[in-house]
Amino acid sequence: MLLGWMLAPWAAFAVPVPLDSRVCHAVSPVEGPGAALSAIRFRCGEKPVGYQATRLWLQLAPQRYGLRGEAPTLLVHQTRFDRLAVAFRYADGSIEWQEVRGGDFGDHWRPGAQISFTPRDQKTPLAAITLRVDRLASYPLLRLRLVPAGEAGIETAVLGALIGAALTLLLAGAAYNLSLAIGTRRAYLAWQGAWAATVFLWGAIWSQFGLLLVPGMAGTTAAQASTALSALSILLATLSATSALEKGRIPGPLRATALALGIAVTMIGIPATLARGPLIESVAPLLAAAVLGNLVAVLACLVVGARRGSVEARDLLAAWSVPMAALALTQLVNLGTLFWGGGAQILVLFASAWQTLWLSFAASRRLARMRTERDLALAAEARASRLAEHDPLTAIRNRRGFLEAADALVATAARSQASVALLLVDIDRFKAINDEHGHDAGDIVLCTIAARLAHWESPHCTVARLGGEEFALLTIGADRPPLDFAEQVREAIAACDHRAAIGDRRVTISIGVAEGRHRVDLAKLYREADRALYAAKRGGRNQVRHADTVPAPVPVANGHRPAATG
Structure with missing residues (x-):
């Protein structure tokens, strides 16, 4: 996270595009002959309705965002749609279209679940940018940013490097914790390893790095998989935290509450995963409430366990403090397009990498202490055995x-x-x-x-x-x-x-x-x-x-x- 804040000035070149009165919209049928761009009648000052099963048109003027004389890159943060086309209308009246569709983003995808559109003509000023989206799942979840074309590559490189580092740490943490679980036969380490592996998969799919291996997942499929994995990761984290604490360390009802809320998050995540229409907006507040409740319950378990002398609880409390705070922040504050466009997800990914590193360090330290104690016990046992079997005067056997x-x-x-x-x-x-x-x-x-x-x-x-x-x-x-x-x-x-x-x-x-x-x-x-x-x-x-x-x-x-x- 410290590196992220140090590099934050590079993100200042990006200009968020709020979905306010400056963005005009129109709705037209998906089927039938497509309407020409000149025939679309845009309306401004109100939110679109009934767009989930139709074609949504959005139009914005780059000059309104302080980008006069520059050819910006448009970054789109929302991948639950069937098809997305962007038209760059230049000041000379010419129009350039670029298009992606579900399962095929081509070379338009960028790290952090972003789709990039850059006008090829960098000399002619832009008069307007128009988006045409078929069957968009949620207009309120749509995020747009304009970035000067020269800075977009820098931002992509920085974000890609940070996501790659976080994913590498998560993968190493998953392998390490699973190996520790096998060696020590501790259930909570197995759940911790499964959690790190799940977050790694979520991060690989959400960041769209997974498209390097499975390009056909682009769009809705990747978004649905990310939602399912994020809900599952919360349940695995709950199992990791509660199984690390002995039954006598925390009250049974508190443990049961934390587990029940973890299961509730997963169950609510199922419709959120499958939703394509207005349901996704209805489920989001309920899911956020379940996540916050789960965080409070797990935090209470760890605090009670730590106060009752549990070493595991103290380690988990230190490790989970950062991701808990990050996850709670994402539920309470709209981070939008911060953190190079990664928003809440990139914050959670960084916090998860920190948590994995800390727990791996704590587990290694505890394992080293256990090995030292075991070696000392074995040495003492060997000395006692030797004394029992050897003559103390002559040092040969008795x-x-x-x-x-x-x-x-x-x-x-x-x-x-x-x-x-x-x-x-x-x-x-x-x-x-x-x-x-x-x-x-x-x-x-x-x-x-x-x-x-x-x-x-x-x-x-x-x-x-x-x-x-x-x-x-x-x-x-x-x-x-x-x-x-x-x-x-x-x-x-x-x-x-x-x-x-x-x-x-x-x-x-x-x-x-x-x-x-x-x-x-x-x-x-x-x-x-x-x-x-x-x-x-x-x-x-x-x-x-x-x-x-x-x-x-x-x-x-x-x-x-x-x-x-x-």
Whole structure:
């Protein structure tokens, strides 16, 4: 709109032609031999009647509008007719006729639902301009303007560029809102996208840019389609606004009133769409009242929703404020031929483009905020999950994390028929380390050993601290015997440097190994590895034992074997 006001001086060259006493008229039959222009008896000072089914003649003198010595372009703003002819009568008595008809405007159409007639002789002064219109739908809705021929091209270029920009924004907004509706599954965004698409179609047809693709729509067909789409757009806008608000945010009767008025606008728009005669003038006030009532009801819904804390209501209120004001202005004030001849329609088109931009921005901002909150929640969930599955001291998996990872590896081994090996690792005489050097030194030893064991963590091997000084490694599909792997682990741990914590004291481990194939019972595998670990401890520590080489345990009196600690 700011650009429009900046360019407004260019529209000052146009001279509106009020349908007053300066425009004389006559009525003649459409059928039969056409009357010669010289035989027409024009009457001035009163409005024509009974013209809808006949031929209406209008005559005006350009000199009365301050255009002496200039050959102006006549711009006609009314396309509901069967045929329109314009006669330019020059001062030398010669007459030039130019004509269009419904479905064929030729090269006379201009942006903004205008039809342009420019005299070919730019040197000879004009004495009069006569219009001959067959079956005009409404004389009061007819708008005429005279523009100096040299300025008409500038005005057309400016108006075309602005309409093209507005239509581009509307089309982009429609696509964007519909894509957001699909991604977020929000109904009001779908209605908003449908509204923007409808306004885009209305603007393309009303502006007559659609004639580039479908020239046969020129005239009444395009005007009727524009009326239908404008009524439909109000209903879609109402659905968009009301569906954006939760039921608890606005009173049910207020929502129902807004919807009822939106439907009423569409229903009243049906006869307005089809009307060709006096009915169109009778329907117009009723349609205007329904539109204003709908605007008030929707505005009330948004205000109540915003006061009750609805973010959507605040966004919609900011977005709809401009088009609501524009639409209300068009119903209350006759904008006539302002805005380069686009009148009320061009104002609504600009306001709709603004509304689409604002809502797209608001939806994007809200979606970005939702994504940020979701990402933060996912990150927090991931941190919580990691803390739940990892040992806080050593940062490797704890018992819970080990069991989840081990179950997944065992399932993978079952599908690929790979072997599964479990190594239970216990630090030798760890209690003595704590007793002699303190628990802080013991924690450092645990972290050092855990860091070394973590080197074997891979998609085929998982490492964990099960508790205290006990660790575990579970591997699948190993390309070497589990005993060899266990010996490598034992030697690597024995080579760890603990001098910073306990001086030159050497730390060793004992390892129990159990192996299985195909459908492995993890609990059974753990019991066998634990039995092998107990045997390694009893056998002198700092060694590896395989469960297959360890005799089955002999039950003791209380049903439990002694614990293999230290």
